[in-house]
Amino acid sequence: MEQYDFIVVGGGIVGAAVAHKLAQAYPEAKVAVLEKEGGLAQHQTGRNSGVIHSGLYYKPGSLKARTCLDGYGQMLRFAQEHGVAHEVCGKVVAAVGSEEETRLETLRLRGMENGLEGLRYLDERELREREPHLNATKALLVPQTGIIHYADATEALLRSSRAIVRLQTTATGFTQEGVATRKGLVRGKNIIVCAGLQSDRLARRDGVEADLQIVPFRGDYYELSPPAQAKVKHLIYPVPDPNFPFLGVHFTRMVHGGVECGPNAVFSFAREGYTKTAFSGADTAAALGYGGTWKLFAQHWRYGLGEYERAFSKTKFLNALQRLLPSLERADLLPGRAGIRAQALRRDGSLEDDFVLRQGERAFHVLNAPSPAATASLAIADEILRQAGYVG
Ligand SMILES: Cc1cc2nc3c(=O)[nH]c(=O)nc-3n(C[C@H](O)[C@H](O)[C@H](O)COP(=O)(O)OP(=O)(O)OC[C@H]3O[C@@H](n4cnc5c(N)ncnc54)[C@H](O)[C@@H]3O)c2cc1C
Numbered sequence: 327m328e329q330y331d332f333i334v335v336g337g338g339i340v341g342a343a344v345a346h347k348l349a350q351a352y353p354e355a356k357v358a359v360l361e362k363e364g365g366l367a368q369h370q371t372g373r374n375s376g377v378i379h380s381g382l383y384y385k386p387g388s389l390k391a392r393t394c395l396d397g398y399g400q401m402l403r404f405a406q407e408h409g410v411a412h413e414v415c416g417k418v419v420a421a422v423g424s425e426e427e428t429r430l431e432t433l434r435l436r437g438m439e440n441g442l443e444g445l446r447y448l449d450e451r452e453l454r455e456r457e458p459h460l461n462a463t464k465a466l467l468v469p470q471t472g473i474i475h476y477a478d479a480t481e482a483l484l485r486s487s488r489a490i491v492r493l494q495t496t497a498t499g500f501t502q503e504g505v506a507t508r509k510g511l512v513r514g515k516n517i518i519v520c521a522g523l524q525s526d527r528l529a530r531r532d533g534v535e536a537d538l539q540i541v542p543f544r545g546d547y548y549e550l551s552p553p554a555q556a557k558v559k560h561l562i563y564p565v566p567d568p569n570f571p572f573l574g575v576h577f578t579r580m581v582h583g584g585v586e587c588g589p590n591a592v593f594s595f596a597r598e599g600y601t602k603t604a605f606s607g608a609d610t611a612a613a614l615g616y617g618g619t620w621k622l623f624a625q626h627w628r629y630g631l632g633e634y635e636r637a638f639s640k641t642k643f644l645n646a647l648q649r650l651l652p653s654l655e656r657a658d659l660l661p662g663r664a665g666i667r668a669q670a671l672r673r674d675g676s677l678e679d680d681f682v683l684r685q686g687e688r689a690f691h692v693l694n695a696p697s698p699a700a701t702a703s704l705a706i707a708d709e710i711l712r713q714a715g716y717v718g
Contacts, residue, residue, distance in 0.1 A: 330358040330514035337361030338371040341520035342483035343703035349487040357489040362496035367477035373665030378472035379698035382437040397702030412474040417561035420462035426565040444469040459557040500688040517689035523597040523668040532686030545589025547662035554658035621675025670694035690714040
C-alpha cells in the first residue's frame with residue numbers, strides 16, 4: 327500500500343491551494359488529494375460567484391482581512407503565470423438613500439484600513455459613464471476586484487502541485503496510519519482536511535471540540551438575457567446588511583461570458599442538494615437538532631422570510647434586483663444555477679464570520695472557510711502550513 331508524506335482531504339480550491347503550497351515547500355514530497363466526488367470543485371468552489379474579492383468588507387485584523395488582500399494578489403499572479411482566464415474589471419458598490427450612504431462610508435474607511443488602493447466615490451458624470459443604468463444615490467468604485475472561474479483555478483493549482491488526485495474517495499475517519507476511506511486506508515502521517523460543507527463532521531471524528539456546526543444556506547442565481555447583459559459594465563453590489571456576512575443579491579459578470587445575478591440565502595434541507603426541493607434526512611436532522619439553528623431563526627425570521635419569498639417568487643427576486651437596475655424586466659431573468667454556503671453557526675445562534683482553523687488529534691482542519699475563501703485560498707494555505715508547523 328502506498329505511503330504519502332501529506333494527505334489533503336477535499337478537492338475544492340482550499341485543498342488545491344494547500345497541495346500547491348506543499349509542493350512549493352516540499353518539492354520531493356508525495357502528496358495525495360482525496361476527493362469524494364467524481365470530479366474536482368463540485369461544491370462551493372464550482373458554484374460560487376467567481377469574484378476575486380478585494381477585502382473591502384472584513385473586520386480589520388481578522389484572518390479574513392489579513393488573508394483576503396494577500397490571497398487576491400497571489401491568485402492574480404497564479405492566474406497570470408498559469409494561463410487561467412481572469413479579469414480585473416472592478417466593482418461598484420451602490421448606496422440607495424442616506425442610511426446606506428452612511429454604511430457605504432463605513433465600508434470605504436474599512437477598505438482603506440485593510441489596505442485597498444484606488445477606492446473612490448464616483449461623481450454623477452462618471453457614474454453615468456460607467457454604469458448608465460444603475461440606481462444609486464452614492465456609488466463607491468472598488469478597482470481591485472476581479473473575476474475568475476474557480477474550478478479552472480482549482481485544476482490549475484492541482485496540476486502545478488503534481489499531487490496524486492484520488493477521486494471518488496470518501497474520507498470517513500483518521501487513524502494512526504492515515505485516513506480511513508470507503509475504499510480502505512490511505513497511509514500518511516500529515517493530514518490536512520479542507521472538506522467545506524462536511525468540515526464539522528470530519529473535525530468531530532478527529533476529536534475537535536468546537537462550538538460550531540455547519541448549517542447549509544442555498545443561494546439561487548438567475549442569468550441575464552443577452553440584451554440585459556449590456557446594462558452591467560462592472561460588478562454591481564448593494565451595500566451589505568451589517569448583520570449578515572452574505573452580501574445581498576449582486577450582478578456579476580462571468581469570466582467565460584454572461585452576467586449572473588444573485589444569490590439569495592435560504593436555509594437548505596441538504597448540504598449538497600442544489601434544487602429547491604432537495605432533502606437529506608441526515609442533514610436536516612443535524613441542522614434542526616442543533617440549538618444554534620433555532621436561535622438564528624428566532625432572531626432573524628423576518629430576514630429569512632424575505633429570502634424565502636425571493637427563492638420561490640421570481641417577481642420578488644426581480645424587485646430586489648430592480649432596486650439597483652430599475653429598467654430590468656421579468657423576461658431579462660433566465661433560470662440559473664444554485665450554490666450552497668457552508669455557514670458555521672455557534673450554539674447561541676450567531677454566525678461565525680471569520681475563517682476557523684483547528685488542530686485535531688491526527689489531522690489539521692479547516693473548520694470554516696466561507697467567502698472570500700476562494701479569493702484568499704493561497705493565503706489561507708500559507709496560514710495552514712504555518713499553524714500546522716509544516717513551515718517556519
Ligand atoms: C453561492 C456562493 C457564492 C460565493 N461567491 C464567492 C466569490 O465570489 N468569491 C470568493 O472568494 N468566495 C465565494 N464563495 C465562497 C467560496 O466558494 C468558498 O469559500 C470556497 O469555495 C471554499 O472552498 P473549500 O475548498 O473549502 O470548499 P469546497 O469547494 O466545498 O470543497 C470541499 C471539497 O471537499 C470534498 N469533501 C467533503 N467531504 C469529503 C470527504 N469525507 N472525503 C473526501 N472529500 C470530501 C467535497 O466534495 C468538496 O469537493 C461563495 C460561496 C458560495 C456558496
